[in-house]
Amino acid sequence: MELEVMVERCAFLDVHRDTAVACARTPDGRGGRTEEVAEFGTTVSQLLALGDWLCERGVTRVGMEATGVYWKPVHWVLEAVIAEVWVINARHMRNVPGHKTDVADSVWGASLLEHGLVRASFIPPPPIRALRDLTRYRKSVIEDRTRETQRLHKVLEDAGVKLSSVASKVLSKSGREMIDALIAGERDADVLAELAKGRMRSKIPRLKDALAGRFNEHHALLCQAMLARVDQADATIDALGVRIGELLDPFEAAVSLLVTIPGVSQRTAQVIIAEIGADMSRFPDAGHLASWAGMCPGNNESAGKHRSGRTRHGSKWLRKALIEAAHAASRTKDTYLAAQYAQIRYRRGPQRAAVAVGHSILVVAWHLLTNGEPYNDLGGDYFDKQRNSAARQRRLVAQLEAMGNTVTLTQAA
Structure with missing residues (x-):
């Protein structure tokens, strides 16, 4: 034919x-x-x-x-x-x-x-493409900065400087001044500990012990080079952030809607707009968007057998942003997304819970951008209400009766 x-x-x-x-x-x-x-x-x-x-x-x-x-x-x-x-x-x-x-x-x-046997991939318009290039490069620079900070931490450990055992961040304002002083030649742990600021001053006795290492010129050279790369990354991130903000001026309303979702920061909202745009007419419904992004399980059935339904490949940049937002949402108080994360984490582990919550965030984003309305949270007790619903009660009674029991319900006081 x-x-x-x-x-x-x-x-x-x-x-x-x-x-x-x-x-x-x-x-x-x-x-x-x-x-x-x-x-x-x-x-x-x-x-x-x-x-x-x-x-x-x-x-x-x-x-x-x-x-x-x-x-x-x-x-x-x-x-x-x-x-x-x-x-x-x-x-x-x-x-x-x-x-x-x-x-x-x-x-x-x-x-x-x-013959119409293929379909087009989603290619955003030029303004979104420019924004996407910038947000992706910013993410790469942030990851480079993180790796450089980890290298710095290893050098300090090699030198016996246990700053990370006392401070939550090695490159906090206090930590940076201490490392700069070490590079400049200061080796007196008491003098170094006195550089602590704010809440770090309560840890001065522990800092004196932690900073008494064997830091030498070799470590100073490495730390100086690594801090220079960290500073350069910071400057690049700031410059990219300014330009991204300028390009997002026409999409300010969309960003304002997205940040109403628990776990979605300003930067995450910028990434979402850069990856999917603000015009949701390209995606017929939220399910199409989630499928395109690779944030929903696949469907693999043959001869009545269900095989692995792992998520398909989508935008790794969007996936990273949604997973980060999911973890942030899991730490929020009395929200639907936090309750969803806790429920799935208990049954299937943290990784699958993060993907599921990331999927929910993307679905919510589609609705917000389509309807132009801010997020309305269902509440942290949403799943408890579902479990205690009248429909569930009737279902459980029907199951007991199917097993040959006679069930009489009495309302608790």
């Missing part, structure tokens, strides 16, 4: 670092289809030539695989001249085994595209 042609004029690109092989499929004027293949470079001038080649053939939809970062410059150039530019998940493009070439891949992709 011949498949129906869904897109009259389409093309598919097999994109690599230096080349892009294009296959265009258009009507031949005799009731059939014609196929043309051409190869272009990936410099801007070559991509503009590719755009002209596609326009000459009246192509209205172009598809390409989401491979690495090589599709991005192609997409940015073509979206200005072609009505629809689709980026397609590579898992949906698998061909039958055989002789694999760039031309064969582009022909296969064009065939799938013209």
Whole structure:
């Protein structure tokens, strides 16, 4: 049976670092289809030539695989001249085994595209793309800073300086002054301990003992280099934060809605907007959004057997932000999300509880952004009310009666 042609004029690109092989499929004027293949470079001038080649053939939809970062410059150039530019998940493009070439891949992709057998991935508009680049890079810099701080902690431990055993943070204001003094040559533990500020001053006797290590010039050199990288990371994070704030001005209302969710900080709200945008019309319902983000279990059933339903791959940046928000929500008082986390953690462990609460946060975010209304918490006693509901009481009575018992309920005083 011949498949129906869904897109009259389409093309598919097999994109690599230096080349892009294009296959265009258009009507031949005799009731059939014609196929043309051409190869272009990936410099801007070559991509503009590719755009002209596609326009000459009246192509209205172009598809390409989401491979690495090589599709991005192609997409940015073509979206200005072609009505629809689709980026397609590579898992949906698998061909039958055989002789694999760039031309064969582009022909296969064009065939799938013209018959409507693939769907486009979500590509946000340019302002959200710029915001996404900044929030992702900020997260990477924050992680780099954390690793550098951990290295600093190891050097202090090697030197016998047990600052972390007394202070909750090695790089608090007091801790930083103590480390700077060590680098400058101060070795007297009493003098170092007196640099403590605020609540740390109550720990001065313990600090004197903790700071009496064998810190030497070798440790000083390492700590100085590590602190320089920490300072540079702090400056970068601050600069990125300023720019992110500027780009988020048009989305200030959306951010204000998201921070009403327990566990969602200003920074987490920024990441959510950067990853999914503020326009929820792209996702028909909250379930579609959760599935796209990889924050809900999969469905894997065959011949009546249910196999592993682990979550699919989604945006790792969004997942990290939602998991962090879930852990923060678990520490809130008298909230639905904290109660949900506690209930699932008891049965299935903290990791699955965090994913489940992260899923709930994302579902709530979809509703808030769709309806434009702030979060209304169900309360920390929500699950207790469900367990004590009249419907549950009737269900338990029915189970006892099914076992041959006669049940008479008496209201407790």
